[in-house]
Amino acid sequence: MAYNSETPSNPIIKLFGIRYPIIQAGMIWCSGWELASAVSNAGGLGLIGSGSMYPEILREHIRKCKAATDRPFGVNVPLIYPDIEKHIEISIEEGVKIVFTSAGNPKTWTSLLKSHGITVVHVVSSVKFAKKSEDAGVDAVVAEGFEAGGHNGREETTTMVLIPAVRDAIKIPLIAAGGIGSGRSMLAAMALGADGVQMGTRFALSNESSGHPNFKKAVLESGEGDTMLTLKKLTPVRMLHNRFFEEISEAEKAGADADTLATMLGRGRSKKGMFEGDLEEGELEIGQVGGYIKEIKPAAEIVKNIWDEFLAAEKELSEKNRFFLEQKTGDNTY
Numbered sequence: 001m002a003y004n005s006e007t008p009s010n011p012i013i014k015l016f017g018i019r020y021p022i023i024q025a026g027m028i029w030c031s032g033w034e035l036a037s038a039v040s041n042a043g044g045l046g047l048i049g050s051g052s053m054y055p056e057i058l059r060e061h062i063r064k065c066k067a068a069t070d071r072p073f074g075v076n077v078p079l080i081y082p083d084i085e086k087h088i089e090i091s092i093e094e095g096v097k098i099v100f101t102s103a104g105n106p107k108t109w110t111s112l113l114k115s116h117g118i119t120v121v122h123v124v125s126s127v128k129f130a131k132k133s134e135d136a137g138v139d140a141v142v143a144e145g146f147e148a149g150g151h152n153g154r155e156e157t158t159t160m161v162l163i164p165a166v167r168d169a170i171k172i173p174l175i176a177a178g179g180i181g182s183g184r185s186m187l188a189a190m191a192l193g194a195d196g197v198q199m200g201t202r203f204a205l206s207n208e209s210s211g212h213p214n215f216k217k218a219v220l221e222s223g224e225g226d227t228m229l230t231l232k233k234l235t236p237v238r239m240l241h242n243r244f245f246e247e248i249s250e251a252e253k254a255g256a257d258a259d260t261l262a263t264m265l266g267r268g269r270s271k272k273g274m275f276e277g278d279l280e281e282g283e284l285e286i287g288q289v290g291g292y293i294k295e296i297k298p299a300a301e302i303v304k305n306i307w308d309e310f311l312a313a314e315k316e317l318s319e320k321n322r323f324f325l326e327q328k329t330g331d332n333t334y
Contacts, residue, residue, distance in 0.1 A: 011173035012196030015119060015140060016098060017072050019043030020307050021196030022186070023142075023175060024203040024299070026076020026100055027150065028052035028285070029274040033061040035208040037068035038299035043307075046299075047100055051078040052271065055086035062094040072098060074119075078151070079104025080235060092116050103151055103235070106136040114139075121175070125153020130166045141170065142198050145178030149201050149287035152229055152236045160192065167193030181289035183309025187317065201287040202306075206299045214277030218242075219290040227288055233258040234265065240284035244269070 012021040024031065024039040026047035036046030048065060050058045058075070065073050075091050077084065080103040088109055091099055099113050102123035113120045114137060122133040123142040133141045143166040145159025146152050157165075159178040167174055176194035180186055181202040189197050204211050205219060222240060229238045230248055233256075239245055251264060265283070273282020297305070 010195060012140070012175060015173055016045050016074075018045050020303065021175075022303055022306060023047065023196060023198040025177065025198050025200030026050065026074070027200050027204055028078075028270060030200075030204045030209045030211040031076075032210045033065035033068060035203060035206060035210070035299055036061075036073050037065045038206075038208045039203065039303060040065075040069045040071040040073040042300035042303035043071075044303045045098070046073045047076045047098075048073070049076050050087050050091075051076070051081045052275070053087075055083050055090055058087055059090045059094060062090070062096060066094075074098030074100055074121075076100040076102065077109075078102050079108065080151070084109075088112070092118070100142065102142075106133045106138055110136045110138055123177070124166070125162070126155050126157060127162075127165050127169045130170050134170045134172050138172065140173035140175060140195075141166070142175040142177050143194075144198075145176075146229060146238075147179030147288040148177055149204075149227070149238050149290070150285040152238055154232060154236055156229065159189065163189060163192040163194050179287065179289050181287075181293055183306045183311070184313045185289075186306060186310045187313045199306075201290045202293060202302060203299060204286065205290070205293050205296050206302055207296060208299045211274050212277030214279055215274050215282075215284060216296055218279050218284060219286050220294060220296070222286075223291045224288075226291055227286060231261060231265070234261050237283070237285060238287060240286055240290075242273075242282070242284055243280040244273070244283060 010021050020043045022044035024046050026049035028049050028051040031049040036048045039046035048061050075096050077087050098119045100121045106122040110120045120138045121140045122138045123144055124130045125144055130141050143162050145162045146156045163176045173195045175196045175198050176189035177198040180197045180199050186197045205216055227238050227240055229236050231237050269283040272278045273284045
């Protein structure tokens with residue numbers, strides 16, 4: 001299928017009422033109203049990351065986002081964080097139309113959210129949980145490979161393996177995430193069966209991201225192998241190597257139990273790293289694709305570049321396919 005900016009039959013474009021099937025992930029400490037509204041104004045779907053917000057701060061961000069855009073936007077609610085009931089309640093009260101849930105059981109809140117006319121999407125890391133999400137009544141799922149930053153699945157299933165497996169298992173729209181930071185990787189995800197893509201790291205490195213400049217600089221300077229999934233005895237998380245990461249790694253090698261690791265993690269560790277810029281003692285959550293990104297850009301420019309590259313890559317692939325088809329049919333006049 002050839003795409004253009006007016007493609008109406010794409011399930012994600014139809015579901016959210018957006019122009020491009022590009023979703024900005026709701027990341028803690030990076031995705032407030034400025035980033036979400038910028039992505040939505042550019043034709044994608046911006047998400048406010050509520051996991052790092054107190055309830056009234058979330059309310060403030062929702063209201064500012066509504067004032068900054070007349071386009072669809074949503075809220076991401078990680079179910080492992082405190083104040084979930086209040087976050088859900090505020091999202092309903094403020095008239096949010098799209099909620100992404102993650103890191104928890106989709107049955108807990110989906111029915112309530114949908115009873116208020118809210119479109120619900122759940123983030124999963126396995127076929128098992130994709131099917132459970134569909135059974136729970138969600139409108140779409142994000143299947144996130146273990147290349148992704150932040151909290152991740154214990155299965156360590158890569159995006160290339162996960163997306164076609166989930167596509168074969170469910171009938172509802174599918175959004176791919178994990179290791180996607182360009183139009184070319186977006187095309188690959190669509191070829192694997194996704195209807196759209198969600199990107200976190202690429203938008204964490206935008207002008208509108210609320211991540212600390214030190215954090216952004218560290219990601220820009222990172223390379224292959226500079227992130228790793230750790231804290232598997234708690235909630236697995238992918239982060240950049242730094243002093244805190246090395247301390248956790250040594251403790252895990254020594255056989256530290258979950259309680260010990262939880263004590264080492266403490267409170268506010270991700271805020272210290274990602275929002276306050278402490279590159280040694282902070283938790284620096286980011287995806288593998290961070291080693292590929294070398295420039296901070298405005299969110300609108302990122303959306304446009306991704307879409308333009310996607311269309312160019314699709315055209316290039318079509319040309320390659322035409323060549324192979326002609327070879328197969330004996331027409332060597334290419």
